Amino acid sequence: MNEGTQQAEPRRRGRRAGGEDTKAALLAAAREVFMQRGYEGATVRSIAARAGVDAAMVNHWFGGKEGLFAKAVLQLPVDPNTLVDHLLSGPREHIGERIVRTFLGVWDPIGGGQFAALMRSVTAHDQVADVLRDFFVGTLLKKVVAGIGTEDRPELRATLAASQIFGMGMVRYVVKFEPLASTDVETMVQAVAPNLQRYLTGDIG
Amino acid sequence: MNEGTQQAEPRRRGRRAGGEDTKAALLAAAREVFMQRGYEGATVRSIAARAGVDAAMVNHWFGGKEGLFAKAVLQLPVDPNTLVDHLLSGPREHIGERIVRTFLGVWDPIGGGQFAALMRSVTAHDQVADVLRDFFVGTLLKKVVAGIGTEDRPELRATLAASQIFGMGMVRYVVKFEPLASTDVETMVQAVAPNLQRYLTGDIG
Known part of the structure; x- marks a missing residue:
């Protein structure tokens, strides 16, 4: 003070x-x-x-x-475009792992407060949700879809992955349900990465 | 239910x-x-x-x-306790499927507006997040943990499942990313249920 x-x-x-x-x-x-x-x-x-x-x-x-x-x-601390480039740059079979590491690597160090602020903004203002959707579906999604190279319903896969990513952020940084909120990164990677991997490149029925 | x-x-x-x-x-x-x-x-x-x-x-x-x-x-349209009883009542190996069907069965008919309102309330007021956490961790979680009967880290599993459930609601009802936002229930079940099932009863590393 x-x-x-x-x-x-x-x-x-x-x-x-x-x-x-x-x-x-x-x-x-x-x-x-x-x-x-x-x-x-x-x-x-x-x-x-x-x-x-x-x-x-x-x-x-x-x-x-x-x-x-x-x-x-x-109000992201990073350019999402650069981030997606990074995610898509490594081996396709490890994209789930890269997503979890990158997501936690961006938000954990700043305590998740900015993630919570983003969610607050998204839920409070329809316009923010609209523009986020416009950006995600119009720009990021196309990149991800081209990048993962899965032929079967790539757009659905990308939005399924988005659901897991949003939810991980909500539980870890917003509602802070324990033990997930303070589980270490390696455990999170082992638990969550295979589910993301399945969404993006596996059999989704 | x-x-x-x-x-x-x-x-x-x-x-x-x-x-x-x-x-x-x-x-x-x-x-x-x-x-x-x-x-x-x-x-x-x-x-x-x-x-x-x-x-x-x-x-x-x-x-x-x-x-x-x-x-x-x-402001839930259903008593979460009754809901959890229902989820835990059927075969353990289909709990992922029951969760997806029940979640979408509750919120889809009312257009997701109440889910969005709940998320708005949770993100805008720390007290709401606190009391939701208190309720979830103190009450629901114990029931789910006892109900799924998985010995390996049941609390982590329950919060991982919560992350997928929150995220499904966020993408379907709040940010409305397509195609997930309007994907039919059967497709959602096939895509999401195995991931929930893995969190609750499978190998999470």
């Missing part, structure tokens, strides 16, 4: 503050435009224009539309 | 209006007391006293503390 509350203002007011302001304006504009037009309908150009920023800065700061969306709407 | 579970009430229309007011008062009192004291700490006596109602009416109307909690806090 008293760690330098008073002397918190040494930062230079020059370019950095200006950059932060512009970033904040971009994020605010992005939230508005994504909510109004959905993920697919929103353009980087229109978001940048609303914030009075050059569109090139979106790529510079956020790596493009997906990164901006992840930061502005989902 | 609806084989005569709840038809004990030939309800007379005369007393109904007054009864509805008293019921509403009981539900409001229950919400307060459960939030203040948690599921375990709340007593039927204290809730009834706060509502100015005879404690016997709680049993009469809600079948006891669990039923009152389910209605007042979770």
